[in-house]
Amino acid sequence: MRTPTQILCTASFVLASACGDDAPGLGAVNVTVYGEEFIEDGIPAEEMGDGWAVTFTRFAVTIDEVTVAGVRAANVAPIDLAVGTSGAGHPVATLDVPSGTHSGSGYILSRAEVAGTANKDGVTKTFDWVFDQKTVYTACETSTDVPDGGDGNFEITVHGDHFFFDSLVSEEPQVLFQALADADQDGDGVIARSELEGAGLGAYDPGSSGDIDNLWAYLVAQSSNLGHVDGEGHCEPSAE
Amino acid sequence: MAELRTIYILGATALLTSSACGDPVEAPRVELPVIVDSSGVVPVTTDLGYSVEVTEARVAISDLVFTVAGEADVASLWRRLSDALVPRAWAHPGHFSGGEVTGELRGDFLVDWGTGNNPELGRATLIAGTYTAANFIFDRGSSGSLDASDVLVGRTAVFSGTAQKDGQTFNFTIVVESPEGRVLIGVPFEASVGEAAAGTLRLRLETQDPFESDTLFDGLDFASLDGDGDGQVRVEPGSAEVEDAYNAFRREFQTHDYYTVRHEE
Numbered sequence: 001m002r003t004p005t006q007i008l009c010t011a012s013f014v015l016a017s018a019c020g021d022d023a024p025g026l027g028a029v030n031v032t033v034y035g036e037e038f039i040e041d042g043i044p045a046e047e048m049g050d051g052w053a054v055t056f057t058r059f060a061v062t063i064d065e066v067t068v069a070g071v072r073a074a075n076v077a078p079i080d081l082a083v084g085t086s087g088a089g090h091p092v093a094t095l096d097v098p099s100g101t102h103s104g105s106g107y108i109l110s111r112a113e114v115a116g117t118a119n120k121d122g123v124t125k126t127f128d129w130v131f132d133q134k135t136v137y138t139a140c141e142t143s144t145d146v147p148d149g150g151d152g153n154f155e156i157t158v159h160g161d162h163f164f165f166d167s168l169v170s171e172e173p174q175v176l177f178q179a180l181a182d183a184d185q186d187g188d189g190v191i192a193r194s195e196l197e198g199a200g201l202g203a204y205d206p207g208s209s210g211d212i213d214n215l216w217a218y219l220v221a222q223s224s225n226l227g228h229v230d231g232e233g234h235c236e237p238s239a240e
Numbered sequence: 241m242a243e244l245r246t247i248y249i250l251g252a253t254a255l256l257t258s259s260a261c262g263d264p265v266e267a268p269r270v271e272l273p274v275i276v277d278s279s280g281v282v283p284v285t286t287d288l289g290y291s292v293e294v295t296e297a298r299v300a301i302s303d304l305v306f307t308v309a310g311e312a313d314v315a316s317l318w319r320r321l322s323d324a325l326v327p328r329a330w331a332h333p334g335h336f337s338g339g340e341v342t343g344e345l346r347g348d349f350l351v352d353w354g355t356g357n358n359p360e361l362g363r364a365t366l367i368a369g370t371y372t373a374a375n376f377i378f379d380r381g382s383s384g385s386l387d388a389s390d391v392l393v394g395r396t397a398v399f400s401g402t403a404q405k406d407g408q409t410f411n412f413t414i415v416v417e418s419p420e421g422r423v424l425i426g427v428p429f430e431a432s433v434g435e436a437a438a439g440t441l442r443l444r445l446e447t448q449d450p451f452e453s454d455t456l457f458d459g460l461d462f463a464s465l466d467g468d469g470d471g472q473v474r475v476e477p478g479s480a481e482v483e484d485a486y487n488a489f490r491r492e493f494q495t496h497d498y499y500t501v502r503h504e505e
Contacts, residue, residue: 170419203487208425210495 024098025148029068032155034089035059035081039160043175045120048164052177056082056116059160064108064134068144068154069097078111081158089155099148106138106235107156109227114163118177125181127191131223137235157228167205168212168221179204183215268368268435272503274304274345274361277442278353280500284448284455289405292457296400297353297445298392300379304443306343306364306429306501309372341375342367343433348379350386353445354400361443368435374427374443374501378418378494391415397493403462408471410462415476416490426496431503439505449497456498459488 035056038047042055059081066073073093081090115128146152164180165173183199184191196216206212212221224237283293343366351361381392392398396418403410428451429441447456465473465482475482475489492498 167419169423169425171421200484201487201491202484205419205422205494206491208423208494208496210492210497 024100026096027099027146027148027150027152029071029095029097029102029144029146029152029154031066031068031073031092031095032089032153033061033063033079033081033092033158034085034087034155035158035160039081039158040084042116043161043164047161047175048177049166049174050120050176050178052118052120052181054116054118054164054177056114056160058082058113058115058128059158060111060113061109061158062111063092063156064110066093066095066105066107066154066156068095068105069100069102069146071095071097078113081160082116092156097146097152099146099150102144102146102152103140103142104138105140105142105144105154105229106136107140107227108134108136108240109158110134112223112226114160118181120177120181123181125177125184125189125191127180129193129219131220133220133223134240135224135227135237136240137227137229137237140229140233140235142230142233155230157231157233158226159228160226162225163219163222165222165225166203168207168218168225169205179215269365270368270433270435270437271363271365272433272437272439272441274364274441274443276351276353276357276359276361277444277502278356278358280444280446280448280450281353282447284457286403286455286460287458288461290403290410290457290460290462291405292401292403292447292455294399294401294447295354296398298381299351299353299397299445300348300381300392300395301351302346302348302377302379304345304349304361304364304374304376305341306366306371307339307373307375308342308369309339339372342369343371348382348385350381350392351443351445364441366433368433368437370432371429371503373425373496374429374499375423375425376427378422378424380417380420403457403460403473405463408463410466410471410473412462412465412473412475414486414489415474416486416493417477418490418494422494424494424496424499427499427501428496429501429503431501433503437503437505439503442502442504444500444502446498446500450500452497454492454497456492457489458492460485 039056039059045051045053060078061081062078064075073095076092079090112131118125144152144154161175164175164177166176167173179202180191183195185195193216197214199215204218206218212218228234281294281297285291343364345362345364349361378396380394380396383393386393395415397416399414403412462473465485475486477486
């Protein structure tokens with residue numbers, strides 16, 4: 001049974017909505033995920049600090065719980081970012097949201113399967129790694145404009161070159177591959193996880209915590225830095 | 241310049257508090273001197289069995305800040321102010337992971353933990369709160385404040401001392417060059433700083449991790465580093481013979497395991 005106050009409040013809300021004064025309209029947000037040219041086309045030697053060139057044959061990411069304007073998308077199957085899109089990115093979801101400018105978006109990068117080759121001076125190294133720890137990206141540093149009755153865009157941008165940063169904390173790290181190549185202890189051309197687990201960090205800077213002591217742990221930590229939004233926008237990452 | 245910045249921040253704190261609440265209320269804050277505390281520089285025995293004594297431990301740092309955990313209202317207020325003044329470091333995990341910055345001692349400092357003199361670095365300004373950590377930047381020594389021949393010019397730290405094992409003594413010097421702007425995050429600083437807090441904040445270098453048994457010199461095999469057998473060991477950047485040892489020491493040096501800040505009333 002409704003009280004008179006509830007009835008009046010409901011009537012006021014309906015009137016306000018009908019007049020269009022305060023009620024927001026509706027629009028849609030097209031969510032995509034994009035690995036940029038570095039993942040789709042590879043990282044050329046001139047972009048690396050030590051002359052290695054890296055090509056990804058597979059860079060499959062599992063993106064979950066994309067949330068824009070408080071609306072959460074249904075989870076989707078893994079998407080291989082190494083498949084070219086000519087800059088368009090891969091579609092993830094379309095969300096119906098209130099029109100307006102939205103911030104505070106986020107998502108979870110649940111898994112990344114990363115395979116590829118690196119070449120330098122006739123030497124080829126291959127890698128095929130799986131990173132299955134979840135990284136939750138929140139408070140992403142972007143705003144998504146959604147016009148009334150129109151579409152906005154929200155791009156999850158994955159930076160594949162971060163795997164090759166020589167520091168977990170520097171603002172201007174070098175992009176290197178030599179240490180990973182050197183981890184191929186048996187010389188079979190395949191950089192295995194077990195070899196990385198047995199490889200020291202060399203000159204790499206793992207940050208202030210002191211709990212990373214091999215190259216595999218370093219790559220795992222670095223994998224939590226891959227996710228961005230709308231190109232270079234940062235989010236606040238945390239382990240789930 | 242740093243003092244002006246602090247004054248500006250605190251003035252803005254009062255202004256924002258006033259604007260938000262209607263009444264002019266200034267956020268409680270306190271000034272405490274920061275002391276270089278060398279009591280943590282003690283003889284240690286490393287994992288390789290060397291007895292190490294440090295006679296020199298000089299480190300160039302800048303911008304010591306103090307953080308509280310969580311998203312307390314006053315912390316959020318401080319962040320709004322800080323964001324307005326300095327772009328927030330969003331780049332990677334680790335930055336400001338210890339919490340919100342609500343205290344600071346800005347400036348460039350040459351911290352000498354080897355003398356035992358315990359000089360004052362300066363007076364930090366803190367908003368009253370429960371603190372959990374401190375951060376600072378590993379800097380480079382400047383010829384403006386050091387003799388031009390000082391090994392610390394352009395470098396971050398220099399450690400000297402002796403390492404003894406099996407009747408052998410090695411006199412060592414280790415020179416560290418941290419990456420430009422390298423921030424040390426999460427130095428333990430557990431203290432409840434009230435509005436009426438007094439005493440000092442004591443910035444310590446700990447040659448032995450106070451929470452674990454590791455030492456700052458673990459992994460250094462001084463005998464193998466003494467290539468010519470003269471008992472003199474020098475570890476510094478750019479020397480291929482000692483590259484692994486240098487990298488290992490620099491990593492340890494740049495972790496928060498070997499530093500603490502304590503509030504002593």
